[in-house]
Amino acid sequence: MTEQVTFWFDVACPFCWQTSRWMKEVQKVRDIDVEWVPMSLAVLNDGRDLPADYAAAMEANWGPARVFAKVKEERPDQVDALYTAMGTLVHPGGEGHKQGYGAYDEIIAKALAEVGLPEHFAEVANTTECDDLLRGFHAKAIEAVGDDVGTPVVALNGTAFFGPVITRVPEGEEAGELFDHAVGLASYPYFFELKRTRTEDPQVR
Incomplete structure (x- = not known):
């Protein structure tokens, strides 16, 4: 049976990146169908009182x-490829931890070109057009899992969790x-959470 996965991501998050690369490995050894959907830490934190560097x-x-x-x-078939291209620049490429509006403009342009998407997609980056x-895509993640989360949000056969981290x-x-x-735990309707303190940062390669 094909396992159905919905993966909500923010390309800037290194933990989300690690989980997404695990999912790409899973695709090699399991029968899974993954839908990649954007969410946003910026939306999640909109209106919150944040430290200056995190706000930037x-x-x-x-x-x-x-x-x-x-x-x-407009091009849902390209989300996976664009996430891989942009995420590779941001994380293994060392282009993450940007601050301020427009900070990812060059990376966006490079990633769009790499996957053959038109330049005009970049035009929305610094406008409120989209x-x-x-917020609609993001809301679907929050609706599925609740608001005490970050990224990624992963739904396994319809049951969503924050993580795995x-x-x-x-x-x-x-x-x-x-x-x-993970699929096994998701199959129990009364299972909600496992958590422990992290002792290392993402080992991006």
């Missing part, structure tokens, strides 16, 4: 999230086994 990071995050919302609406669309990307059968366990 949230300003930067609006740009790529808006672009992903437009691509999801904000309602982005992983710092390393398992490969091969190990990736498949972790997925099997």
Whole structure:
């Protein structure tokens, strides 16, 4: 049976990136159908009282999230490829931790070109044109899992969780086994949460 996965992401989040790369490994060893959907830490934190440096990071995050919302609406078949292209620049490429509006403009342009999407998609990054669309995609994640979350939000056969949060990307059968366990936990309607304190940062490679 094909397992159905909905994966809500913010390209700027390193934890989300690690989980997404695990999901790409799972695709190699399990029969899964993944829908990639943008959400936004900028939307999640909109209106909150934030430390100055984190607030500046949230300003930067609006740009790529808006672009992903437009691509999801108009070219949904390209969201996966664009996330991989842009995320590779941001995380393994060391282009993350941007601050301020427009900080990701160059990365957005490079990623769009890499996957063959038109330049005009970048135009929405610094406007509010796609904000309602982005908030709509984001709201679906929050509706599925609740508001005490970050990224990623992952729905496994219709049951959504914040996470799994992983710092390393398992490969091969190990990736498949972790997925099997996650699907198993999701199958229990009364299971909600497992959590422990992290002892390492994402080991991006």
